[in-house]
Amino acid sequence: MGRTLAKISLVLLLIVALPMGFFLVREFSALTKNEQMVERVFSTQLESILYSINQYSENIVVQWSQSLDQPIAPEDELMQEIVDNLFQNNAAIRAVRFLDLKASQEEAVYFSDSVFSLNVWPEKAEVEQLQTYLDANYQRIKEAQWQDDLLLYFLPKNRSGEQLCQLVVDPRTFMEQNLGPMIQQVAQDLFYIAISDSLTGYVVYANEAEIGNSQSLKQAAMWYLPEYKLGIRLKSKTLDELASERSQRDNYTMMAMGLLVVLGFVFVLVNIRKEMKLAAIKAEFVANVSHEIRTPLALISMYAETLLLKRVKTEEKQVEYLTTIQQESVRLTDIVNRILNFSRIERNRIKYRFERVDLKQVIPEMIASFESHLSAAQVNCCFEASDDDAWVEADREALKTMMNNLLDNAIKYSDKAEKEVRVRVVKRAKQVWVEVQDNGIGISSKNQKHIFDQFYRVTEGDLAHRAKGSGLGLNLVKRMMKVHGGQVTVRSKLGEGSTFILKFPLKTEKDVQNSNR
Template sequence: MAGKSKTKYSGGVKQDRKILLLLAAVILIPVLLYTGLELSRVRERENLLRESYRAQLKAILFSVNQRCWDTVESWGNHLRMITQRSSPRVEPQELSALLEELPRRYSPIASAFVKQQDSWSFGVAGSLAGSRTAMQEMIAAALIDSARQVQRLTSQAAKGYFRALPIQFNAAREQDWDLLFVFSLADSSRLAHEMLGGLLISSRIFVDRIVQPYVSTFREQGLTVTVASDSSANLANDRAREDIATRLWILPRFTLAIQTEGQTSGELASAKTQQSLFVIVMLNVAILAAVFVLMRTLWRETQLARLKADFVAHVSHDLRTPLGLIRMFAETLMLGRAREEEKKHEYYGIIAREAERLTHMVNNVLDFSRLEAGGKEFAMQDLLLNEVIANALASYRFHLQQRQFRVEEKIANRLPPVKGDAQAVSQAFLNLLDNAIKYSDQNKHIIVEVDCNERHAIVRVTDHGRGIAPQYHDKIFNKFYRIDHAGGDSKGAGIGLAIVQHIMLAHHGSVEVQSAPGKGSTFSLKFPLHKELHGNDTDH
């Protein structure tokens, strides 16, 4: 029988090796062909990537320009709302007072005006009140010089199409307003050719207050967007490093440039191409190494697959018992079979305790996954082990009674505190208790001890069951490991003791086992005592 078993396993390994070699060939040949193709298309892909980067950068500059234009349009709508709220025959002085709301609210606006035939209304920023006449003369001259564009603007407004007409002019050196936006103010009570409105804006303030705050948000994406006037001393240096540059639609004297921080789009494209080639080459090396490693570790993977399958089967089996009890007592309560309040209270307690035991089982699986991944966190605090163990034992008492176990408690009343996570310590203890229940066989006597010596606080769980041979004392703490007892009765999922060891290592403690076949087992959890805490013993 032994010989047959060995031959069968050896044949399975040989078959697996053939499959792996075939799989390696199936993987390697396409990868190598793909690598050759990629090497021949490096330049083409690099150009495509560069154009993609540039298209993205152009889209960002477009969004900046659109944002600026939308801002001016919103100001124009505000101007239109002011004129629409006013009476068609309102006096120019009254309308001027209303227009002063615009420069007060929007700092780039130096003045807002409305011209109806030969009548002018001006709302001027308070600091520029002395420049009202100069502004009016400048605006009037600009409207005469742009008469054709203004006529087109009013014609379009008569057809229901409203837009802003930008007019830029050279202001005197001591003045800061150099950009004019003209709007047609047509509505049901005013003909389009009868009324014009406009905003006189400072380009410098518009850039500082509107453009710069918006473009600064792109730094979070690793992009630098600069705005510079044609007269800027740093414009030449800025253009020497820029990726994309364009004029601001509403401020033609200003250049909007964008660059990826540290590298241009061409350099980024080249770097991405090199990274791709490096990844492909490393992938080939990794695949070759993987084939070699897989051949060497085939037997380990086969074993692990079997253990995982057993793990799922045992976990499913273990979950059925508490689920069955919860369902049974819940149905009893739902059908009204328990009429006495005392019985109802008892059944509710059973459901709660079994739910807690079920939670413990599920937490075992989840915590095992977190511990393996290194993602389990422990909330360390001062603990009294006697209280923690007593509470955990109380939550398991119904399960023990149901299985007809007698638990002998030897829990010291006064213990020095230890540093630990109460939930994790309870979980480690319950895993040991659950282990004792599974392997106690007919002698259903368990001893739980909690005491301390000079260096450790100790929790012991002793059963009088099958016992463990010395050669297995270390192996039982490995994940998924279960001892094959006579008759193939290997209980449990193989993770309980592995979790206990993880928890104890996290607490700078240890778990020890003393056992022999047929003589039962004693598992001990040793928690280190902190000398600085000894002085508090009498407080507890």
């Protein structure tokens, strides 16, 4: 049995483990590919958002350059109006300067709200590069850092490269007033967008008050703010957090699936073990019953043959042989009836005829019908009953079967010289108890858990040889008591005997009348 169970376990393990392993590998592979795809899509989307913000900043700077690129002298009053209008609509612009490249001198300078000293111009090579772009009909705007300010340079097209225009811009104001509305519009309630110092990582502008560590943002360089970086991330969770959450959730799911598989595996093994054990018990049951049937058949056959051959000389011997044949026939009938009753109960084919009976009256009658067995085993059986009512709803044949089984066990499992059996009918609260007490060998607490199981027999020592049986009697009692709405229990100690108790629900006259309506 052990080797068979091991083989079945191995086969089940392979049947369960291989598909599950394949599924897990395939699932994780699919998840990895999906995550990579989501990562690419998300990165592309964030880059697109960052690009649009940079493009917006370029549009602003280009608008500034176009408003100043007029065929007007720098010191002209009309230019003064243009610059004043530019200051009024763009608080980030602190100053506008014009330089005559041929004379290498400043032509005009305009300040927004404060006058400050500035004498910083691009290198000659940078100017030549701007001129090259302009010759290709592309006006390039060059950026540079001066203290805390941003310097923007470009060559006006209307002056054919003879003049250089410079704008002094406050980066913080530019971020807040010029880029802020665009950032808020893009971010909505989905993203955190921040501008941070590229060296220190310090966030100088954000669409939310508390954005956290800028390192968690996907960042890109700003086209016209070289000292700063533009960052973005999801407002709810980062991709790493989402992946971690998904991984944790999948781990829990896989653990739950694994646990279910293990539980199912254990459940199948336990049931297989039970079925194998039951098959072994059934085989043992068939062997026991065959042996138990063979014994009375052999006696009947032997004594009948002896009588037929007229080898019995005295009348007393003839009576003895006939009595033995009759007793063995009854014993054989009991065995067959027990098996048939069990088979009917198993298939729900047995029919009960319930009637109101007085246990104080019917139990003594059943003991009297079993008197021949008690006398043959030299058992002293007495009946006791209380004065209370003991009316119950019961099937008489089932009740007789149960009493015969309990009395038969009391006879078989007794090793005392003076065997005693006490049968009591006692009223307990809403129940009527029928107690069958013997002074036999008793039952250990370990075996008490199983004696009502089908085919189970106590086989400790040589008990299996001394007390013949099929292992069905107590199981029949249990099943029949369940049909009667009651139960059977046992109290027992080794060496002190056993008491089996049939607990019937009490039926009063009122209960019977209600049930008959």
